[in-house]
Amino acid sequence: MIKVLSYLRTHSVSLFFVLILLVIQATTDLSLPDYMSDVVNTGVMSGNSSVIYEIGGKMLLITLVGAISSVLIGYNAARIGADVAKELRRDVFHKIQYFSNGEFDKFTTSSLITRSTNDIIQIQTFLIMSIRLVLYAPILGIGGIVKALENSPSMSWIIAVSVIVLLGAILLIITAALPKFRMVQKLLDRLNLVARETLDGMLVVRAFNTQEFEEERFDKASKDLLSVNLFVNRSMAALMPLMMLVMNLTTVAIVWVGAKQVSSFQIDIGTMMAYMQYALQIIMAFLMLAMMFVLIPRSVISANRIEEVLVEAEYIADPKSPEVFDEDFEPVVAFHQVEFKYPEGDGNVLHGIDFVAYPGQTTAIIGATGSGKSTLVNLIMRFYDVTEGSISIHNKDIRCITKKILRDKIGYVPQKSLLFSGTIESNLKYANKEATSEMLDEAAAIAQAKEFIQTKEEGYQSEIAQGGNNVSGGQKQRLSIARALVKNAPIYIFDDSFSALDLKTDRKLRKALEKNTKTSTIFIVAQRISSIRHADQILVLDNGYLVGIGTHEELMYGCEVYREIAKSQLSEEELAI
Ligand SMILES: Nc1ncnc2c1ncn2[C@@H]1O[C@H](COP(=O)(O)OP(=O)(O)OP(=O)(O)O)[C@@H](O)[C@H]1O
Numbered sequence: 281m282i283k284v285l286s287y288l289r290t291h292s293v294s295l296f297f298v299l300i301l302l303v304i305q306a307t308t309d310l311s312l313p314d315y316m317s318d319v320v321n322t323g324v325m326s327g328n329s330s331v332i333y334e335i336g337g338k339m340l341l342i343t344l345v346g347a348i349s350s351v352l353i354g355y356n357a358a359r360i361g362a363d364v365a366k367e368l369r370r371d372v373f374h375k376i377q378y379f380s381n382g383e384f385d386k387f388t389t390s391s392l393i394t395r396s397t398n399d400i401i402q403i404q405t406f407l408i409m410s411i412r413l414v415l416y417a418p419i420l421g422i423g424g425i426v427k428a429l430e431n432s433p434s435m436s437w438i439i440a441v442s443v444i445v446l447l448g449a450i451l452l453i454i455t456a457a458l459p460k461f462r463m464v465q466k467l468l469d470r471l472n473l474v475a476r477e478t479l480d481g482m483l484v485v486r487a488f489n490t491q492e493f494e495e496e497r498f499d500k501a502s503k504d505l506l507s508v509n510l511f512v513n514r515s516m517a518a519l520m521p522l523m524m525l526v527m528n529l530t531t532v533a534i535v536w537v538g539a540k541q542v543s544s545f546q547i548d549i550g551t552m553m554a555y556m557q558y559a560l561q562i563i564m565a566f567l568m569l570a571m572m573f574v575l576i577p578r579s580v581i582s583a584n585r586i587e588e589v590l591v592e593a594e595y596i597a598d599p600k601s602p603e604v605f606d607e608d609f610e611p612v613v614a615f616h617q618v619e620f621k622y623p624e625g626d627g628n629v630l631h632g633i634d635f636v637a638y639p640g641q642t643t644a645i646i647g648a649t650g651s652g653k654s655t656l657v658n659l660i661m662r663f664y665d666v667t668e669g670s671i672s673i674h675n676k677d678i679r680c681i682t683k684k685i686l687r688d689k690i691g692y693v694p695q696k697s698l699l700f701s702g703t704i705e706s707n708l709k710y711a712n713k714e715a716t717s718e719m720l721d722e723a724a725a726i727a728q729a730k731e732f733i734q735t736k737e738e739g740y741q742s743e744i745a746q747g748g749n750n751v752s753g754g755q756k757q758r759l760s761i762a763r764a765l766v767k768n769a770p771i772y773i774f775d776d777s778f779s780a781l782d783l784k785t786d787r788k789l790r791k792a793l794e795k796n797t798k799t800s801t802i803f804i805v806a807q808r809i810s811s812i813r814h815a816d817q818i819l820v821l822d823n824g825y826l827v828g829i830g831t832h833e834e835l836m837y838g839c840e841v842y843r844e845i846a847k848s849q850l851s852e853e854e855l856a857i
Contacts, residue, residue, distance in 0.1 A: 306419035308346035313554035320550030365404035390473035399582035406579035421565030619668035644812030647821030691764035699748030723765035729758035
């Protein structure tokens with residue numbers, strides 16, 4: 281909570297201004313009953329209209345000052361709340377941008393969405409309310425008590441009883457509702473998760489006709505949230521009639537006791553009326569404070585959830601004094617006895633991986649599903665850090681350079697192609713805003729994407745829908761490849777990036793790639809032997825172990841696992857070549 285509240289520091293001038301206005305507003309509110317008492321006692325009772333006009337005028341003026349203060353307070357509170365929310369959103373989003381896969385695994389995407397939206401809205405509401413009430417309510421409460429005691433100490437017990445009853449009831453309601461607050465945020469996370477999964481997987485849902493199942497799942501998440509929300513809101517709603525009841529009973533009690541005192545000339549009618557107003561102000565003040573106490577626990581929970589994201593130590597941190605690559609940079613990538621275990625995983629998924637990949641060469645990685653191919657290439661990008669051993673590029677441990685410098689050197693094509701909404705051009709220029717149309721053309725030609733771009737009426741300006749959903753899987757892959765090539769990087773990683781291409785396009789693409797990336801170090805993760813049989817070296821992974829390394833011919837001769845894969849994919853003639 282403290283970290284979140286520290287965002288108020290930059291708004292201290294506005295806050296100071298609001299505080300002054302709050303004191304003005306509370307003072308004006310507290311002074312009005314006394315004036316009213318004067319109007320009644322010296323004006324109305326004696327029929328002196330000039331006194332009524334004079335004091336009435338003053339009251340109007342004071343009311344105007346109070347109203348202006350109130351409007352300015354409301355405006356400033358809303359402004360500060362909205363600004364802090366914007367700053368929190370900016371910082372949370374910035375932090376998430378630099379999260380590694382480990383942190384995404386830890387928080388989950390749906391929870392990160394709730395934290396950067398709903399939780400921040402909770403904080404905004406809390407700030408707006410608390411700025412308005414935090415000083416106003418105590419001044420009104422304490423001032424009201426002092427004024428009421430000044431006016432008629434004999435009726436103090438009425439206020440004491442009302443406040444005790446009100447506080448008791450509020451305490452009871454808050455105690456019941458408090459444990460549910462954390463639940464609300466958790467259930468929101470859950471609802472988000474179900475909605476995301478269903479929307480992302482709409483095609484699968486339709487194909488398997490599981491709409492009813494998904495609806496039930498969504499319904500359950502929604503109902504769980506509804507029932508907790510209902511409980512919380514009903515509890516809070518119960519406060520209102522209770523407050524009205526206490527207020528009305530207090531008024532009745534004051535009129536009852538006050539009328540007797542008036543008839544026995546102990547107090548004036550005006551004093552009784554002023555007392556009634558002070559009593560109501562005191563009750564209102566306690567009620568406002570109670571509202572604050574209702575808001576505080578919920579906001580603390582939200583603030584803590586936001587803070588968890590903001591203070592999360594970067595799992596993949598940049599070194600304190602980073603090194604840089606020399607001028608004569610050569611993209612030699614070396615794995616030194618690398619072991620790796622996922623932060624949330626059971627055991628090592630890579631064991632003692634040791635090899636060197638040289639510039640101008642293609643290093644292919646093959647192995648059964650789940651053998652660790654993607655994990656291995658992800659380590660080069662530092663999506664995760666090695667658990668033991670090290671990875672070096674140009675003889676520098678990649679943990680000694682910044683992630684920016686490292687990733688600037690790499691053109692990466694992920695296993696699951698993803699395009700952003702915009703145009704083909706905006707997607708291709710994603711890593712290199714300065715790329716010329718010739719560069720885009722060249723990259724598209726190598727990635728075998730040029731032909732299909734040309735068939736489109738608007739060419740490079742053709743619209744790409746969210747996630748690239750308006751192009752085919754193969755086209756998406758080609759555009760992803762072209763996007764990486766526009767970067768003109770010394771290292772390229774293609775993580776199973778040719779799988780959606782037909783064999784002919786696959787071959788053409790690899791040939792063009794070979795011709796145009798002569799000085800780069802290339803990593804290709806593949807399932808198909810035909811995609812990698814001409815690679816300079818092939819790494820064969822089996823259950824996270826590097827069980828073979830060499831050319832196709834060498835592995836056919838010396839690696840049993842590779843031979844098995846080859847036999848399952850290639851014809852007798854192909855095997856014989
Ligand atoms: N985020 C994760 N947390 C825990 N375990 C993971 C995670 N991602 C992958 N794994 C596990 O690590 C192992 C290697 O996965 P990886 O994705 O590297 O395999 P792969 O060889 O690329 O598989 P495929 O060919 O199917 O893409 C698998 O057993 C997988 O279950």
